Amino acid sequence: MKKTILIIDDSEPIRFLLETFLSRKYKVVSATDGYSAMLWLAKGNKPDMIVTDIQMPNIDGWELIDHLNSNELYNDVPVIVLSGVEAPRESAAYKIVDFIRKPFDPVNLMSTIDKNMQLSARVLTA
Structure with a gap:
């Protein structure tokens, strides 16, 4: 069974690229903000990983990460930030596993996702 990645980005072309590229190996669900x-998470869904942008309408990436970190159901889900903004100095407080700047190399992103999926699988089975 494929592991699930939740992609959150308000850019349709970025979502399309990520869905197309990552769906070869993973089940991909996407959200616009x-x-x-x-809302998707509130329905009882739990992804194996989240890749999120920061600058989005409604609820931005930092607010989402705060919510995930404060919720026992999701605080163990690895989060990768994929954004055009610089990583703030306090980003370590948000419990993100990696911060990748846009524009990004899809091969590098896939490698980062694969590595962190393996790490999280080891932690869960330990």
């Missing part, structure tokens, strides 16, 4: 992602 943090609010839509939280």
Whole structure:
């Protein structure tokens, strides 16, 4: 069974690229902003990983990550930030596993996702 990645980005071309590229290996669900992602999560869905942008309408990436970190159901889900903004100095407080700047190399992103999926699988089975 394929692991699930939740992609959150308000850019349709970025979502399309990520869905197309990542769906070769993973089940991909996408949302246009943090609010839509939280609605999907509220239905009882739990992804194996989240890749999110920061600058989005309604609920931005930092607010979403705060919500995930404060919720016992989701605080163990690895989060990769994929954004055009610089990583703030306090980003470590948000419990993200990686911060990748746009424009990004899809091969590098896939490698980062694969590595973190393996790490999270080891932690869950330990």
